[in-house]
Amino acid sequence: MSSRHVIAVDLGGTNWRIAQYDESGTCLAKTKIRAASELEPEAGLALLGDAIAAFIQKQGGAPAPLAVGVGSPGPISVDRNIVMEAPNLPTWHHVPVRSLLASRLGLPVRLENDANLAALGEFSYGAGRDAESLLMVTLGTGIGGGFVSHGRLWTGAHGAAMEIGHTYVGGDVRCGCGAVGCIEEYASGPGIARLYAEQTGQTIDSHAIFERREAGEADATQVVAAASRMLGMGLVSWQKILDPEQIVVSGGLSAQWESFVEPAIAVANENDFESWRGRIRVTRALLGGDAGLAGAAFLALDPPA
Numbered sequence: 001m002s003s004r005h006v007i008a009v010d011l012g013g014t015n016w017r018i019a020q021y022d023e024s025g026t027c028l029a030k031t032k033i034r035a036a037s038e039l040e041p042e043a044g045l046a047l048l049g050d051a052i053a054a055f056i057q058k059q060g061g062a063p064a065p066l067a068v069g070v071g072s073p074g075p076i077s078v079d080r081n082i083v084m085e086a087p088n089l090p091t092w093h094h095v096p097v098r099s100l101l102a103s104r105l106g107l108p109v110r111l112e113n114d115a116n117l118a119a120l121g122e123f124s125y126g127a128g129r130d131a132e133s134l135l136m137v138t139l140g141t142g143i144g145g146g147f148v149s150h151g152r153l154w155t156g157a158h159g160a161a162m163e164i165g166h167t168y169v170g171g172d173v174r175c176g177c178g179a180v181g182c183i184e185e186y187a188s189g190p191g192i193a194r195l196y197a198e199q200t201g202q203t204i205d206s207h208a209i210f211e212r213r214e215a216g217e218a219d220a221t222q223v224v225a226a227a228s229r230m231l232g233m234g235l236v237s238w239q240k241i242l243d244p245e246q247i248v249v250s251g252g253l254s255a256q257w258e259s260f261v262e263p264a265i266a267v268a269n270e271n272d273f274e275s276w277r278g279r280i281r282v283t284r285a286l287l288g289g290d291a292g293l294a295g296a297a298f299l300a301l302d303p304p305a
């Protein structure tokens with residue numbers, strides 16, 4: 001039985017989840033409240049603080065949690081105190097989540113971006129628990145990333161590292177970020193839908209495109225192959241920059257493993273240095289939607305900075 005317990009919080013767009021973990025990464029209890037997205041941040045955080053306090057009380061008795069780890073969408077300040085802005089929480093601009101929650105709860109609080117925490121969760125308790133370094137790639141409506149080395153997240157000098165969805169892979173398609181040729185414009189769900197619409201004039205979502213590919217449609221087969229090739233070029237570029245021991249793939253599109261991810265791994269290997277050929281190790285994520293909570297727990301177990 002592990003004796004060190006912590007609280008993990010995930011500030012999602014719809015729900016705010018609260019969980020208690022022990023230091024082995026086992027979730028002992030979980031609850032959620034509706035995201036207070038319509039409230040001013042101070043009022044929303046007061047609500048969250050009360051919910052966390054009530055949750056801790058409900059678990060009752062020892063051991064009392066040592067700290068709280070919080071995952072938030074959107075960019076976080078370099079000192080990891082402030083949520084700069086959060087998609088789905090329109091009233092949130094420059095909110096000092098860490099200090100506000102810490103003073104309300106009387107517990108140390110650690111704050112991190114939710115995609116980074118998902119990487120930390122898979123590193124510590126999921127698909128990467130035997131690796132010393134891990135790159136997490138999330139393939140969905142966008143392409144996100146997180147990089148962990150020896151238990152530490154690499155968040156960058158400005159807190160803006162691992163925006164891997166905006167890696168240049170070619171072409172002149174304008175991305176939402178303002179640049180051209182970002183991999184997200186090809187190998188995300190909307191990217192695949194855009195490629196298909198360009199080729200056929202039909203606007204359908206990526207899920208339907210994979211179904212058509214399954215049924216043997218030539219256009220869908222070509223589009224998925226092109227998107228998969230772009231993903232492969234991304235994977236090999238990231239491997240060349242970071243050389244992670246393991247790459248873990250999550251997100252909705254990771255369900256298309258045989259048709260989409262596996263051919264991308266082959267492309268990545270073909271384009272790697274000959275001397276290191278075969279080093280690129282890509283596996284599926286294991287923790288699903290709980291990766292961020294697990295990462296928040298791992299972060300909270302670390303002595304507060």
Ligand SMILES: [Zn+2]
Pocket residue numbers: 165166175176177178179182184
């Ligand atoms: Zn971009």
